[in-house]
Amino acid sequence: MIDIENSDIGIPEYTYSNVNFKSSLQNNISDFGDFFEHYMLKNKPCIIQNVVSDWECAKKWVTEDEINYDYMVEEYGDMDAPVANCKNIQYNAQCKSNMKVHEFLKYLQCNTNNELLYLKDWHLRKNRPNDKFYEILPYFAMDWLNEFALDNKDDDFMFVYIGPQGSRTPLHEDVYCSYSWSVNIVGRKKWILFPPGEEDKLKDRFGNLPLLFEPEKHVNVKYYEIIQEKGDALFVPSGWHHQVANELNTISINHNWINGCNIEFVWKALQKCLVSVENQIAEFKDTSEYSIECQLILKSLFGMDFQSFLDFLCYIAKKRMSQLQGESNTSLSKYSLGINIIKFDLKNILKVMNSIQVHPVFQKENILSSIKNDLLEIRTAITKVL
The missing domain is CATH 2.60.120.650 (Cupin)
Incomplete structure (x- = not known):
């Protein structure tokens, strides 16, 4: 069983202590x-x-x-x-x-x-x-x-x-x-x-x-x-x-x-890469195909576009919702996820979904049309169970 004691733990900002960064790490991880x-x-x-x-x-x-x-x-x-x-x-x-x-x-x-x-x-x-x-x-x-x-x-x-x-x-x-x-x-x-x-x-x-x-x-x-x-x-x-x-x-x-601890980092990196793409082809901003071309270039550079990222996010969300309702909760065929881990995953998926919903790309009619309703329904369902 893989679980955590406190399901309310969030994702902190980066923090660094005054250590000698040019050193070898030796960490005794207990569990x-x-x-x-x-x-x-x-x-x-x-x-x-x-x-x-x-x-x-x-x-x-x-x-x-x-x-x-x-x-x-x-x-x-x-x-x-x-x-x-x-x-x-x-x-x-x-x-x-x-x-x-x-x-x-x-x-x-x-x-x-x-x-x-x-x-x-x-x-x-x-x-x-x-x-x-x-x-x-x-x-x-x-x-x-x-x-x-x-x-x-x-x-x-x-x-x-x-x-x-x-x-x-x-x-x-x-x-x-x-x-x-x-x-x-x-x-x-x-x-x-x-x-x-x-x-x-x-x-x-x-x-x-x-x-x-x-x-x-x-x-x-x-x-x-x-x-x-x-x-x-x-x-x-x-x-x-x-x-x-x-x-x-x-x-x-x-x-x-990737998991609930770093999904927000992935989302921020995807947005950052999109901004870079948009700046690179800004001269075509007023064309009808601009948004679609940006997504194509984004996928070639980052490995995912917004559609594939949302497909991934929605799949994990649906699976965790099913696991919360009693279906098999194994991960990678061996480990069972405890209830706190499942809720932790859903909490951080919800946080990213809330950010996606207000992103300008989500508002465009010709982008993400096939998954918008799915995301909104999942978001509502997660909100109800947390």
């Missing part, structure tokens, strides 16, 4: 309630140590603190996976292509060429749904994003990463301004995380971020430097830009996720 109150709600990063001892992948993918290449090739070798070339950069991003897993593992084992390849964003769990190679930790079970994806048979946000020493992921913010978590099965990663707003100090005059943050070139920037060891789970909060480097040959499992 879900501790993590919920001190890290998810406060949108602060943390490390939870030694979490993979019972995972099948920790036993089969690793031998003597090294990748078990023979097992990985035999089990997954014929599968395709996306591989990034860390040395081939175009438009400030690593170039990607598909590769057979056995070919990548052969490269990783020998690593005699000049390339620096990184297998990342591999949907292994989706392609092998019966392969229970890991379990979602209770801390991360409030996961609307993957709940929605699995229920609707969409692409999930569950990934495997395999990279050699020196491979890296450039400076970025996670998709949808979501949370993410990362667990090292073997190896070591070095993370640099920036509290929201610090990334603005790194932008050039065109608003572009550098590919990588270099401390000696950027002064007066607050950041966390975090070493993630084998067996560690790292929680990355919403809106925290970060970059990652593998200090050893490393395998990790990563999820992006």
Whole structure:
């Protein structure tokens, strides 16, 4: 059972104490309630140590603190996976292509060429749904994003990463301004995380971020430097830009996720991206297609437009209403949501719906017409039960 004691807890503003941001985090998380109150709600990063001892992948993918290449090739070798070339950069991003897993593992084992390849964003769990190679930790079970994806048979946000020493992921913010978590099965990663707003100090005059943050070139920037060891789970909060480097040959499992604690951050990020799009094509503001074009561009940039965001929000709201009325309250097929968590979800959905209802896009006749009534009905129903 996943629950919280106080269903009236809200989402606080960002707060920071006077700490040394250039430091390693070591947090002893006692239980879900501790993590919920001190890290998810406060949108602060943390490390939870030694979490993979019972995972099948920790036993089969690793031998003597090294990748078990023979097992990985035999089990997954014929599968395709996306591989990034860390040395081939175009438009400030690593170039990607598909590769057979056995070919990548052969490269990783020998690593005699000049390339620096990184297998990342591999949907292994989706392609092998019966392969229970890991379990979602209770801390991360409030996961609307993957709940929605699995229920609707969409692409999930569950990934495997395999990279050699020196491979890296450039400076970025996670998709949808979501949370993410990362667990090292073997190896070591070095993370640099920036509290929201610090990334603005790194932008050039065109608003572009550098590919990588270099401390000696950027002064007066607050950041966390975090070493993630084998067996560690790292929680990355919403809106925290970060970059990652593998200090050893490393395998990790990563999820992006959204829930009642950060849905307002996602909504604010979606609105901010729309404003940017509107400013970019402001010269077409008086055309009849302007609003629709803005939504199309928004979806290409953010990954969601207003329609898909509302579809997502309404789906979770309907499901939580049904759960409140006694239907199955499991999350990600394992954890049961307590009554306080269900009400917490509905409370924060209602807060976002109230904001959506007064947004200018909601008032336009040619936008969101198919879901306006649905949202208003759900909003009324939630108000009645809270």
